[in-house]
Each structure stands twice: as structure tokens, then as C-alpha cells.
Amino acid sequence: MIRNIIIFSLLWAVSLIASAHLSGFTDTSIQIAKPGVKIIYTLPSDNLLELDSSNNKTVAPPSSYMPSITNGWGVFANKRSCFLLSSIAKALPKITAYQYTLNYECPQGIDELSIRYNLFTEQWRGHQNYARIFMADSRMRMRFTFDKKILVLPVKQLLNKWGKSLTTAFFNTDPHRQLQVESWGDPFSIKEASAQQITEAVEEVIPGQNYSSIDPSFIWLGMTHIWQGYDHVLFIICLLLIPCAFKQLLLWVTSFTLAHSITLALSVLGVLSIPPTITEPLIALTVVILGIENLYYLYRQPKDDVTFKQRYRNRWWIIFCFGLIHGVGFSYLLQELSGDEDIWGRLLMFNLGVELGQIAIIVLLLIPIYAMFKWKYGLKIGGISSLLTSLMGAIWLIQRI
Structure with missing residues (x-):
């Protein structure tokens, strides 16, 4: 039984390690004007390793991936191909992303x-x-x-329906950096919608206007x-891998939540700037470190009269310090997808989504892990899981250095 659990855990660890560098989101603005179509595509630079057939683990300069990027996009007007006039690649070092125009x-x-997007979908079905x-x-x-590529x-x-005409020029910069980021509904092909439905989904673009609406789609994001x-x-699972009182777990989770909320806000607002590297x-x-600490608590021999509160009295502030680091990591996606308008509303919704996602993980695992520690092999499984967690963290650390 123990052997099977170990084998399963190792396989699970390998699968996580293999996909640890991937991010589930990329970002695009598409401008349609009399000159043609302008696409500004932004993505985390390490995602481009998926396009490198040489299996090189080092991300190349932005221009190296331009052939793959241009092949991944297709623009067609009146059922004929449009011509790619120019392409520009640049790095966005603040969020470790590349941008292609x-x-x-x-x-x-x-x-x-018709605009076709066909990057990463075969290797990465969850990509959006x-x-x-x-x-x-x-x-x-x-x-x-x-399944919605076009x-x-x-x-x-x-x-004709709007009584408008195309603008004579493109925006000089990525327009969504200056304008409100609107709510994102379910993915759809506009061909499947009526002109009336499309019109209802349209918002007027007013450069420089200050918007104050709160976008609930950032909760899901x-x-x-x-x-x-x-x-x-x-990291969250690791918090559960040692036996403790519920009040103690609540203190740890609260410490982590408070800490990453602080640095998430400071990073998004530009007060704190730490590069992803x-x-x-x-x-x-x-x-x-948290996995190793779990092993220390699991295998040391405490006195019988030591309570959980006394046993783990220093753990909360360690988790708080680690939460400060994770909050900066949470901020990069929000920085990539957000403009300058209504940043407080998007920050609030995004952070609420992070908390709900964290709570969902804990609720899902709390009872199974509690039952595990009631089992005679529970401490051994907790130790093995903590060891595997530290191993995966060590491999990620080596990869990221």
C-alpha cells in the first residue's frame, strides 16, 4: 500500500515539474482600422519554450520566436489572406513577458x-x-x-448598423493600457451571434476617461x-501536511492571506517592484523550506504535555514572510492584463478570487488529510508528501535560477 502511494506521488510530482513553467493566460489587443489589422500579443516569455523543438530550457531573445508567432496568427479578409507588413518583438522585463506587434x-x-489563433492549443488545452x-x-x-480558435x-x-466608419489610423500604443479592461464573458465566435447581440457586447472607447466599475470577471481570473x-x-497543501488544531491552521492561512494581499497590492500599484527573476x-x-519544516515537526519527539499552540508557536510568522513573496508572484498576471484605469476594483476582485481559490483547495483536502492522520500510516504519508514537495520545490528552484 505504502509503495503504491509513493509511486503515484512520484508520477504526480514528475507531471507537475514538467508543466511548472506554464501560465494559463496570454493577452491580445486587436485593432481594426482603414490601414488593416494590428495585433499586439503579450505572453510570459517562458511559455515560448513550448515552441522550441530543440528542447532548450533557456528562453531565447524575443525575435527568435517571431516565425512561430507569425505562423500562429492568421488574418483573412473577404476569404483571402491579409499580408503581414511588419512585425516587432520586444521584451517586457518587469513582468518577464514578450510582446509581439x-x-x-x-x-x-x-x-x-477572420482572425485565427493557433498557438499552444495542442500541447496546452487549458490555455486561454x-x-x-x-x-x-x-x-x-x-x-x-x-475549441474557439477563430x-x-x-x-x-x-x-452599417452602428452608423460609423473605420478609424484612419491605429492607436500609437496598446490601447487597453489606456482604457478600461472590460468584463470577459464566455468564449464565443462572433459569427455565431447576431448583429444585435454583437452590438450589445460593444462598449464605446473614450480615451482618458476614468472608469470606476468593478469587474467581477477578475474573481474567476x-x-x-x-x-x-x-x-x-x-505551498497551501504543505500547510495541511502536519497534524494540528483547526485554530492553528486558521492562523496560518490568515497569515498567508494577509501577507500576500499586502505585496500583491503594493506591486500592482507600483509601490513595490521586484522582477520575476x-x-x-x-x-x-x-x-x-516549508516541506523540510514539516519533516522536522513530524519526526521530532515533543513532550506529551506540549500543546499544538506551543509546538507550532513560531510557524505563523514564517508563513507570513513566505506569503509576502507569493503576493509579488500573484501580481505579475494582474499587471499584464490591467491598464491604469480602475486598478482598485480589479485588484479587489482579483485578490478575492485568489482567496476563494485558496479556500477551495483547503476545503477539498481538509477532511481527507484529517482522515489520513487518523490512519496508522498517516504520519508516514505526511512525511513522504512533504519530502516530495521539497523535492519539487528544489527542482523548480534549480530551473528558475
């Missing part, structure tokens, strides 16, 4: 436009590309997913972000 010309006109479409001083939103937009029909961040998930190895190190 693709300019397309459609000499046949843009009565109907959040996109905003800017056209005729209006904005729409959608998500490209594994956006079909009846441009002429929409312009925060939840999925923590669920797909295996280093964060393992420092933060990501430190997050891996917290997993290593």
Missing part, C-alpha cells in the same frame, strides 16, 4: 474579417488568450481557447490563476 494589410477590403477588439471607436471582447467579424454589417500555479498550490526562485525556495 503584427501589422497586416488587407488590399481586398475588410467587409468580413484574452482579447479585446477595437473597431470604429468601439470595443468588444472575447477569449481564444482550445474570430469571424462581419465588419461591414456592423459599421484570480481563482484559476492560483489553481494553475502549482508552486502556490503545493528574483521572485520565482524565492517562491520555489519557500516550498522547499
Whole structure:
């Protein structure tokens, strides 16, 4: 029985290690104007390792991936291909991301436009590309997913319905950095919707206007972000892998929550700036240390009259310090997807989503782990799990250094 559990745990560990560098989200703005179509595509740079057939574990400069990026996007107008006029690649070191700007010309006109996105979907079914479409001083939103790879937009029909015409030029910068980030609904193909439904999904673009609406879609974004961040998930699981009183666990979780909320806010607001090259190895190190600490508590021999509170009296502040590091890690996605407007509302919703995702993990595992420690092999399983957690953290640490 113990042997089977160990084998299963090792296989699970290998699968986590193999996918630890992936992020579930990329970001795109699409501008449609008289010159053609402009796509600004932003993604975490280490995701591009999925496009490297040489199995190189080091991320190359942004321009190295340009052929793969341009092949992954396709723009078609009136059922004919548009021409790629120019492409620019640059690094965004603050969030360890690369950004690609693709300019397309459609000499046949843009009565109907199709945009295809086909990056990562085969290797990475959970990937989502959040996109905003800017056209005729209006904005729409959608998500490209594994089974929704093509956006079909009846441009002429929409312009006639709105009584508008295409703008004569593109924005000088990525427009969603200056404008409100709107709510993201379910992924859809606009071809499947009526012109009326599309019109109802459109928002007027007013550059420089200050928006104050709270976007609840960031709650789900925060939840999925923590669920797909295996280093964060393992850290939370590690909190459960030693027997303790419920009040003690509540103190630890509260310490972690308070700490990462502080640094998440400071990072997103620009008060604190730590590059991912420092933060990501430190997050891996917290997993290593917490797993080792679990082993210390599991296998030392406390006196019979020592209470849980006395036994773990110093653990809460260690978790608090580690939470400060994790909060900076949480901030990078929100920085990538957010503009300057309504940052407080998005920060509140995103952090609420992170907390709900964290609570869901704990609720899901609390009873099984409690039952495990009632089993005669419970302490051994807790020790093995903690050891594997430290091992995975060590491997991530080496990879990120």
C-alpha cells in the first residue's frame, strides 16, 4: 500500500515539474482600422519554450520566436489572406513577458474579417488568450481557447448598423493600457451571434476617461490563476501536511492571506517592484523550506504535555514572510492584463478570487488529510508528501535560477 502511494506521488510530482513553467493566460489587443489589422500579443516569455523543438530550457531573445508567432496568427479578409507588413518583438522585463506587434494589410477590403489563433492549443488545452477588439471607436471582447480558435467579424454589417466608419489610423500604443479592461464573458465566435447581440457586447472607447466599475470577471481570473500555479498550490497543501488544531491552521492561512494581499497590492500599484527573476526562485525556495519544516515537526519527539499552540508557536510568522513573496508572484498576471484605469476594483476582485481559490483547495483536502492522520500510516504519508514537495520545490528552484 505504502509503495503504491509513493509511486503515484512520484508520477504526480514528475507531471507537475514538467508543466511548472506554464501560465494559463496570454493577452491580445486587436485593432481594426482603414490601414488593416494590428495585433499586439503579450505572453510570459517562458511559455515560448513550448515552441522550441530543440528542447532548450533557456528562453531565447524575443525575435527568435517571431516565425512561430507569425505562423500562429492568421488574418483573412473577404476569404483571402491579409499580408503581414511588419512585425516587432520586444521584451517586457518587469513582468518577464514578450510582446509581439503584427501589422497586416488587407488590399481586398475588410467587409468580413477572420482572425485565427493557433498557438499552444495542442500541447496546452487549458490555455486561454484574452482579447479585446477595437473597431470604429468601439470595443468588444472575447477569449481564444482550445475549441474557439477563430474570430469571424462581419465588419461591414456592423459599421452599417452602428452608423460609423473605420478609424484612419491605429492607436500609437496598446490601447487597453489606456482604457478600461472590460468584463470577459464566455468564449464565443462572433459569427455565431447576431448583429444585435454583437452590438450589445460593444462598449464605446473614450480615451482618458476614468472608469470606476468593478469587474467581477477578475474573481474567476484570480481563482484559476492560483489553481494553475502549482508552486502556490503545493505551498497551501504543505500547510495541511502536519497534524494540528483547526485554530492553528486558521492562523496560518490568515497569515498567508494577509501577507500576500499586502505585496500583491503594493506591486500592482507600483509601490513595490521586484522582477520575476528574483521572485520565482524565492517562491520555489519557500516550498522547499516549508516541506523540510514539516519533516522536522513530524519526526521530532515533543513532550506529551506540549500543546499544538506551543509546538507550532513560531510557524505563523514564517508563513507570513513566505506569503509576502507569493503576493509579488500573484501580481505579475494582474499587471499584464490591467491598464491604469480602475486598478482598485480589479485588484479587489482579483485578490478575492485568489482567496476563494485558496479556500477551495483547503476545503477539498481538509477532511481527507484529517482522515489520513487518523490512519496508522498517516504520519508516514505526511512525511513522504512533504519530502516530495521539497523535492519539487528544489527542482523548480534549480530551473528558475
